[in-house]
Amino acid sequence: MEQERLNERETRAWIGFQRMRIEVNEVLARRLARDFGLTEADFVVLLRLSRIPEHRQRARDMATALHWERSRLSRQISRMETRGTVKRAPSEGDARGYDIVMTDAGLAAFDAAWPAWVEGIRHCFADVLSPEQLDALIGITEAIDNHFNAQHRLGGLSGPDEADGTCTEGGMAESAR
Template identity: 40%
Template sequence: MTERKGRTALTRTELDSWRVFIETTEDLRSALAGRLQSDSGISTGDYRVLLELSEAPGRRMRSSQLADAICWERSRLSHHLGRMEKRGLIRREAAAGDNRGAEAVLTEEGRDALRRSSVPHFHAIRELFLDALTPEQLAAARDVAETLRDHLAALGRAPGRG
C-alpha cells in the first residue's frame, strides 16, 4: 500500500479509478435492487432483514442486533419493520426476559417470500456480476473488497457485519 499522508489532491488516475469504482458499484446495486423488486416484489431492505432473520437462532433477533447486523440506524429499521409487519413478513414481540427490548421474528410468510425471491435474485447476481468476470477477476474483486473492508476496520470506520 502506498503512503500518501499529507497529500490531498488526487491524480487523474486515482480520480478516474475512484469514479469508475463508485459509479459501477452504484449501478450494480441499483440494477440488482430493481430486479429483486420486479422479480419478487420485495426491496433489498426487505431481503436483508429476511435473510438475517432466517439465519438467526429461532429466526428471531433483537431489533438493536438486527440494526447492527445490517448496518442501519435503529430508527430506520424500526420504520422498515413496521412496514414489513403490516405485510405479514415479520412480527415484533417483546424480548424474552426484557420488557424494554423487542425482537423481530420471521413469519412463515416471510420465509416463503425469502425462498421465492432467492432463486431469481441469485440469477440476477450471476447475470449482472458473476458472468461479467473471469475466475481471476472474481478473485481479484474479492481481494480488493476484503482489503478495503480491513482498511476501514483498522481505521475504526467499518460498521460491524454480523
C-alpha cells in the same frame, strides 16, 4: 487552504466502484420489486433473518449488522409488519428491546426471491468477471473491510485525522459477515 485532490487512477477507481455498485444494485432492486413485490431493504432484512437460527434477531443487533440507524430499522420493520413478512416479539431476558422475527409469509417471500437474486448477481456481476478478477476483488474488499473494522467501527477511530493504526478503548464491534 488548498484542497487535496485524487489522482487520475484514484478518481477512475472511485467513480467506477460507485457506478458499478449503483448499476448492479439497481438491476437487482428493480427485479425484486417487479417480480416479488419486495424492496431491497425488505430483502436485506429477510436475508439476514434467513441465516439465523429460528429466523429471529434482536433489533439493535440487526441495526448494527446492517449498519443502519435504529430509527431506520424501526421504520423498515413497521412497513414489513404491515405486509406480514416480519413481526416484533419481546426480547428474551431484556424487556427494553425487541426481536425481529421472520413470519411464514416472510420466509415464503424470501424463498421465492432468492433464486432470482442469485441469478441476478451471477448475470450482472460474478459471470462478468474472470476467476482471477473475482480473487482480486475478494482481496480488495477484505482490505477495505479490515480498514473499516480497525478505523471506523463503533469505538474505533472516526477518520483520517485519527488514523494512526490504533483503535480506541472499547475496540471494534464484531463483524456481521
